[in-house]
Amino acid sequence: MSLQELYRGVILDHYRNPRRRGKLTADHIHTEGKNPSCGDEFALDVIIENGVVTDSAIQGQGCSISQASGSMMADAIIGKTLDEVQDLAHTFKVMMTIEEGENPIDPDRPGAVLGDLEALQGVRKFPVRIKCADLPWTTLADALEQATT
Amino acid sequence: MSLQELYRGVILDHYRNPRRRGKLTADHIHTEGKNPSCGDEFALDVIIENGVVTDSAIQGQGCSISQASGSMMADAIIGKTLDEVQDLAHTFKVMMTIEEGENPIDPDRPGAVLGDLEALQGVRKFPVRIKCADLPWTTLADALEQATT
Amino acid sequence: MDVARIRKDFPILSRTINGKPLIYLDSAATSQKPQQVIDTVSDYYERINANVHRGAYTLADEATTAYEGARSRVAQFINASSSEVVFTRGTTQAINMIAYGWGLDRLKPGDKIVLTVAEHHSNLVPWQIIARHTGAELVHLGIDSDYRIDISDIDRIFDDSVKIVSISGMSNVTGAIGPIAELTEAAHRVGAIMIVDAAQSVPHMPTDVQALGVDFIAFSSHKMLGPTGIGVLWGKRERLEAMEPVEGGGEMILDVHLQESTWAPIPHKFEAGTPPIAQAVGLGAAVDYLTEIGMENVREHEKQITAYALDRLSEVPDIKIFGPSDVAMRGGAVSLALGDIHAHDLATILDEDGIAVRAGHHCAKPLMREMKAISTARASFYIYNTNEDVDALVEGLHKARVIFGL
Amino acid sequence: MDVARIRKDFPILSRTINGKPLIYLDSAATSQKPQQVIDTVSDYYERINANVHRGAYTLADEATTAYEGARSRVAQFINASSSEVVFTRGTTQAINMIAYGWGLDRLKPGDKIVLTVAEHHSNLVPWQIIARHTGAELVHLGIDSDYRIDISDIDRIFDDSVKIVSISGMSNVTGAIGPIAELTEAAHRVGAIMIVDAAQSVPHMPTDVQALGVDFIAFSSHKMLGPTGIGVLWGKRERLEAMEPVEGGGEMILDVHLQESTWAPIPHKFEAGTPPIAQAVGLGAAVDYLTEIGMENVREHEKQITAYALDRLSEVPDIKIFGPSDVAMRGGAVSLALGDIHAHDLATILDEDGIAVRAGHHCAKPLMREMKAISTARASFYIYNTNEDVDALVEGLHKARVIFGL
């Protein structure tokens, strides 16, 4: 049943216990995003040193999908190079049918490609909610753009 | 055929040779009316002495119906008392189905009740044009109101 | 009122959503349309369509008669005269028209515009814009613990500097009915004009502008069974005559010269350009439909269903309802929160069962802040809703609790 | 282009007027609607109807998709990007939006707005209003003996004080196509913005805003087979971004506080309140219909029929035609006078034979004064008109001559 697929335990866990919630104090990049249609808000602090994401923190409020997606994302990017982060974002967007490509997820090995983020797969069946899942990733894209210019 | 009824010779005659066209110089009442929808314009000068219309003159431009109606009206009111003019206006408006009442016109004695104005009877079959025929009479009503206040 | 028969007039109600029959609980956002309205619009296009007011041929005359006929039916519906009924694009445009047309030339620094914290954005933002242009000041009445407008302070607030008062007749978030009589009295005492944002009240209860005694009201067709794309500004004759037209163009003029123009009489001076003709005709049909049912009956039906809903909803654990509990003080828009489930998630879960509720800030962000809610889910009722719809909603909420492990 | 097949799509064309089949020659005022457009609107109300942008349920999502889908079809139709297409109530509202949104804060005494004497009231009166508010000055280009805009003097007129130029792409009275390229060049040379009132051009010829190179265009749905109650403002991205929204309300905001608000990105910041949703969807269907025919073909058909009309009409004694004789320079609106027969009388006589023509000042009083005509009769053509319609018109004019004893 697809609602169960949408609201998996791991999503509700990230919603209720968001990882990396807070603000960074050291020099960081800060970006913000909003979904005016549903009121979701998300903000990202990120530190990039020598082309590698070394720290992140998130703020915001909104539905379980947007907030869980952000929490998972903030965790997933740590230690990755900028190229790897770009790859991750692309893979995520392909999974969400936001970008073109073949679904990268292997149903037999859950979590193998995207970790916790794979739990968001169920959102694909709820087109209205895809932009919720995507909101944190648009703030990430803004941050990457700031980092490289 | 109803177009022939609408555009009777006497109407075209008044349209092309309007009676009492011009302006009065002696002390007079001046009123104006417009039909913004079709651009018809009509203005009336009238002198009322001791409760009797002693002179009138008309200005304006517009379709044959409005201008003929005004020309006929300007002629018809001369020498009439204010009450008689009110009666005339009411009889005209009944004929035009603008006011309630039984059509006062006797088809066997054309012109007996309203004179030339009876030629406007055909307008009743063209509801769009009734307001053309009525335009001069609204300026007359304004003039009568001015005269009595 | 025969709801079963009424439901048959609404084709969309036979639609299924995710395999379930549609249960439409979002009429405060926009109402559904009866076949009579839909067919009236089609028929207009199929048989009558022409531009109004400027034609000497049969179709143009019929179109004008249909358009002006709709105006007089709307006028009758609110007990007004036809020349006081201006067709606009909707409530929002109507309020903007008053803000610009009444405010731009008249307001000056130090003048006050009195609003409330519970207004829809449509009755907040236009006044912010006019305040910026003129230097006037905005004052907002608060809400009390029962979510109603707090008028305890009005004697202090209302002095000669108050020029405009604008509040909603019924909140689209809490359902609370506005204190129109008290504020009208206060406004007129200091010579201010009184405006009612009637977007939620006109569709759901009888409206008599003579009895109300206010200066302007604004409402939207699409919330009262009519087409989108049209609404109404009603104003007292002397107010409309004193107000400047905002938009210039065809239809609203008496004469045009290169450097200046004169305006047509009301209501036309406020209707620049080709008006929403087919939409007016459709609104006329909607008004006929509502009149046939009787607005007293509409109101009674909604009081009944709202009372039932408030009662049934109170059974659901973890629920919080934002609005007055006495149905005499409120309409049928019921905003709620359920535990820590975000309204958007609630809407998705209900949608799986075909239940359409709104989730979000309902275009009333300041009120949401006031209520310390970021977003709420809102169920709202109309003539086609039944107690069974409420039952389905309650069941859906229980299901959401299970999914979220509450 | 198969006119016979096209005619079958227009239900109103099977109507009779005074016992005669309707011959509709008033498309410059408003066009007729194909069944495809009428049905799209009904279908929207019967199956999809919900408010847009604010819903998390299926219907609201479908409604939003339909509404935004219409926007992207309109964008494609004029070779623009979706975010540059603002839905308005019509051409008139679009021009008013530019006048207020661009002009109110920017114009100052001494600044000039360049128009022409041939404009529709919708492109005259808004500028008069803004001139009154700001102290800017209005300058009007004249017409030459061929009824075309006289641009011989533009080098003298265009200096740094010119801030806005707004002219029609095609006259609704004379049919003359406007000198857009020349005026755009002149406007941009002095840093002014260039606006085209495209109410008559977009429905009747291909439009490519990239190729035009102007800053804004405005047009109406109801003149291009679409519903009443909706029109389009297109603006270059940077122009729209720099322009202030005129109306405030729901949908157009990013955030609202009690004293101030921030705006949504374009195009939404210009769409305050519930938009004309069903009308947008209907306009999308109209655009599909026209695209299917091909705007090049529409233009060719109208050139052919206009050439035929100008030719046949010239046979009628006592006729005077107000407009260019070369169909390459003009569209299909043909204004005429016949001897001393008033246009209104002409319209009545033609209506007896089911022929619908417009009579009056065509919302262009200054032009009428310029042409020394108080009112003209106007026949205008569209995709459903045939040479036989022209023949009937000519026959009707002969009949009018007989009735008036010419």
Ligand SMILES: Cc1ncc(COP(=O)(O)O)c(C=O)c1O
């Ligand atoms: C050239 C021109 N501009 C503007 C308009 C105004 O369009 P609307 O009345 O749809 O706003 C019209 C049509 O009436 C027109 O022909």
Ligand SMILES: Cc1ncc(COP(=O)(O)O)c(C=O)c1O
């Ligand atoms: C109380 C209230 N005011 C104003 C509006 C705005 O109406 P519209 O969007 O039709 O202009 C609404 C509806 O959205 C409303 O509920």
